[in-house]
Amino acid sequence: MRRKVDPFEYLIETERLLKGDGLFLVSAGKDGKVNTMTIGWGLIGTIWRKPFFLVAVRPSRFTHHLIEESGEFTVCLPARGMEQALEFCGTRSGRDVDKFRALNLTAVKGFEVAVPYIAECPVHYECRVAYKTDLKPEALEEELRRDCYPAGDYHTLYFGLILGVYAEEDARDRLP
Numbered sequence: 001m002r003r004k005v006d007p008f009e010y011l012i013e014t015e016r017l018l019k020g021d022g023l024f025l026v027s028a029g030k031d032g033k034v035n036t037m038t039i040g041w042g043l044i045g046t047i048w049r050k051p052f053f054l055v056a057v058r059p060s061r062f063t064h065h066l067i068e069e070s071g072e073f074t075v076c077l078p079a080r081g082m083e084q085a086l087e088f089c090g091t092r093s094g095r096d097v098d099k100f101r102a103l104n105l106t107a108v109k110g111f112e113v114a115v116p117y118i119a120e121c122p123v124h125y126e127c128r129v130a131y132k133t134d135l136k137p138e139a140l141e142e143e144l145r146r147d148c149y150p151a152g153d154y155h156t157l158y159f160g161l162i163l164g165v166y167a168e169e170d171a172r173d174r175l176p
């Protein structure tokens with residue numbers, strides 16, 4: 001049974017995963033096409049007096065197109081044993097493959113957003129894009145520009161207002 005928890009209840013686990021194999025970023029477009037990709041960069045915290053999950057998505061990702069369409073996303077914390085799925089979702093594009101079908105993942109409509117979450121993931125965030133901005137190369141320090149953007153494809157930063165965080169009862173036992 002998935003229940004709503006405090007927005008920062010899984011802050012430590014979320015940050016640990018962001019430094020490791022990553023998280024699933026799920027999105028869906030207007031036509032209902034569902035997709036997920038792996039993210040390794042993100043920030044969770046407070047701004048404008050509200051809880052936010054910031055994700056950085058390059059325009060070349062299919063996910064970018066879907067978030068632009070829906071204005072919503074979910075972020076799912078993987079369960080132990082989902083490392084190969086994270087690898088697959090971080091190297092294959094939803095333009096070419098239905099990742100949910102290929103990996104036998106279950107998409108379930110969110111409680112507060114139309115975008116689904118992944119049932120096999122024990123914790124998920126539901127977010128609405130409250131602000132977005134394209135990275136301005138000239139405003140980024142030289143070293144980061146060189147290290148992270150040799151081919152351009154500068155991220156769009158999506159500030160996702162956290163509408164809800166939902167967790168399974170046994171979530172802490174199932175996280176990596």
Ligand SMILES: Cc1cc2nc3c(=O)[nH]c(=O)nc-3n(C[C@H](O)[C@H](O)[C@H](O)COP(=O)(O)O)c2cc1C
Pocket residue numbers: 020021022035036037038039040041042056057058060061062063064086087089090091092093094095
């Ligand atoms: C561990 C890991 C972390 C990643 N983090 C990000 C990220 O934060 N932002 C991003 O744009 N791409 C990131 N990627 C790359 C995307 O997951 C990858 O390009 C994916 O195939 C895009 O899928 P899509 O075209 O279906 O959206 C990451 C990949 C891996 C393996």
